[in-house]
């Protein structure tokens with residue numbers, strides 16, 4: 001393991017590692033073909049990577065890039081990985097082997113990784129919603145692709161489920177076929193729990209997907225979309241995606257304050273600017289924070305004005321402490337009333353799927369300090385910690401959690417209680433009912 005998550009993991013002591021291992025965790029944003037262990041990919045290359053069959057893709061070159069630690073200049077480089085991986089998972093047997101290896105890596109106890117002194121071997125997570133884009137190949141159609149993956153998922157009953165991804169580059173006919181399959185397989189009793197919109201964030205027109213996602217939602221499937229993953233994703237596109245009311249949002253890195261104010265029913269935490277741990281940044285630009293401050297000042301003035309204390313007692317500290325508390329309470333009620341109004345108008349709290357290493361390595365976020373997770377934690381907005389693609393990002397779910405707990409600047413420096421709370425939020429955000 002390398003990169004920021006590996007460094008965070010290595011910085012923790014045994015007690016912290018044991019704490020992280022013991023937390024029930026849900027992995028809700030992992031792409032199958034991006035999560036194949038390197039040794040499995042090498043096995044597949046030996047079995048299926050014959051150059052005569054795969055003339056157009058550089059399998060050996062891609063594996064060498066992965067082996068030496070994949071360095072991305074920008075997010076678009078990331079998608080150049082997949083032609084070689086796809087050439088290796090193009091038959092039902094290879095796809096089954098890859099799926100088995102991915103599920104094994106997430107759900108079965110793993111031996112101590114090299115270089116780590118971990119007391120007990122432990123599973124990365126208690127539960128996974130694995131996602132994949134059904135591909136028709138020369139050896140299988142989309143339905144066979146999905147039934148192959150589902151067969152492996154079903155060998156972890158109650159612990160694994162499938163999210164079917166549609167790619168932004170797909171034609172409408174393909175999208176329609178994928179959604180039809182999702183609904184059919186779900187109706188047949190398979191653990192298909194949701195639909196995801198993924199793929200190169202700068203390709204395609206999301207408008208085309210709307211009616212198909214609506215159909216999926218009506219059929220009882222959860223919806224998640226990759227949204228505002230890059231600076232170049234337009235505000236209009238994010239607005240259109242939020243208007244579908246997806247249950248969860250992938251990345252959400254470049255959502256604007258306006259998007260949040262319009263669509264999210266967040267209650268700004270009034271004490272965050274004087275947070276005891278000084279961890280969560282106060283965002284003075286948040287419209288609700290501004291409202292809180294204005295309301296607080298108004299109530300403080302009123303309480304002091306209406307005070308029956310004699311003039312000389314008015315400078316007394318205890319009066320100010322009481323007035324401060326009263327003004328805070330009144331301001332919180334006022335803001336909450338506004339948020340309830342927002343909720344009544346359809347504003348809501350979609351869980352944000354946070355992939356720390358992915359964002360850092362794809363360079364969409366410059367540092368942990370600048371990561372948008374801080375905003376969501378400060379505003380009591382649900383998040384779930386996920387790996388995205390363990391293969392290129394060389395991470396594990398345990399290591400992503402280490403990024404939360406490790407001291408700054410290696411990690412976010414959260415307390416164990418805060419990390420436990422985040423893990424619980426993740427478990428609650430599952431599409432699959434426990």
Ligand SMILES: CNc1ncnc2c1ncn2[C@@H]1O[C@H](COP(=O)(O)O)[C@@H](O)[C@H]1O
Pocket residue numbers: 031032033034078082131132133134165167198199200201226229358362388389
């Ligand atoms: C870095 N963040 C990301 N943003 C957008 N899409 C991503 C992604 N990471 C992976 N994928 C999507 O998942 C596919 C691989 O898994 P499956 O073939 O579906 O199993 C990629 O081709 C891409 O479309």
